Amino acid sequence: MSVETRVVPALGELCRRGIVAAPMAGGVSRPELAAAVSDAGGLGFLAAGYKTADGMYEEIKQLRALTSKPFGVNLFMPQPAADPAALDLYRQQLASESAWYETPIQERDDHGTDDGYEAKLALLVDDPVPVVSFAFGCPSRDELDALAHVGTYTVVTVTTPEEAQAAEWAGADAVCVQGIEAGGHQSTHRDDPQTDGSGGLGLLSLVTQVRETVQVPVIAAGGLMRGAQIAAVRAAGADAAQLGTAFLACPESGAHAMHKNALKNPLFVRTELTRAFSGRPARGLVNRFMREHGPYAPSAYPEVHYMTAGLRQAAARVGDAQGMALWAGQGHRLARDIPAGRLVQVLSAEADSAWTEMALRRSTS
């Protein structure tokens, strides 16, 4: 590794079209998906969450073989240890699922309490990638500096203006502002066990407040499915848009076929935040598992994620979407199952025409 500090590129150089495919852990963000997005002028992401450091590195090598364009890698910040008594109670709550799917409730695997965070970070400093983003917290200034030193652009996901301020002070190059509409986990820096997580701000309101709080570029995420919405968050001050659910439906996404189908299945009419599957508020299509266990699930992430892993896999094996974690944002009904590169082009064209129309209306009013 060179001791010379490399120059960190600007967001516009890394993501020409201002469209980011959200990192989606659990096998969704395959290298094929990230490559298709980056090749089309968006920013593709790998999701390192739940993977070992070696598993993450393997995917980076696969992605580098598929594209020479910039891409990102997303890390989970380490979480505080869970209360063992609360976990015992939830284990009892899940006993009926264990019997139904004839699957034991898993104990923690050997990922440790920190999702391999330090090993992953060390690897990314050693063999840098263009962008690294963080979920569930803010890295230290030293960690962000180490990445800046090797030319990596850093993004911290935030859900409040205060978290955005803390990320800017720590030295992040940009913040990914996640509204309450977003699919998957809410990336709050601290999970408050006293709340169900549903008190967060809607994206437009949040982007506006963050824009007035920090100077760094803002990437907006949550419920964005059409180019006109991307133009709207740009008007509110966002520099780029990050979309998860929209890319979940693409053929290159590694989401389970039942998960993809559920996005537009009228059986699943709405989404909610739940701790049922992972112990941290995450938005998914409301199903039986969520309804029956959500109210009893403790704040215990990622312990609950590992407890329910076998049950979720068993549900998928027997074709039972009612027992799977069907993560999705509020815009899920607008999903289009077109190739990811094409989706980037369509979103970009839609955003440009909405932007032009807004400008025209302004000039004629």
Ligand SMILES: Cc1cc2nc3c(=O)[nH]c(=O)nc-3n(C[C@H](O)[C@H](O)[C@H](O)COP(=O)(O)O)c2cc1C
């Ligand atoms: C299936 C799924 C998995 C996700 N996994 C991650 C992840 O590993 N890391 C992360 O920072 N965000 C993750 N997210 C959240 C996204 O980064 C983003 O905030 C969200 O998808 C935006 O909302 P949308 O799905 O409505 O577009 C995930 C979202 C989904 C739908």
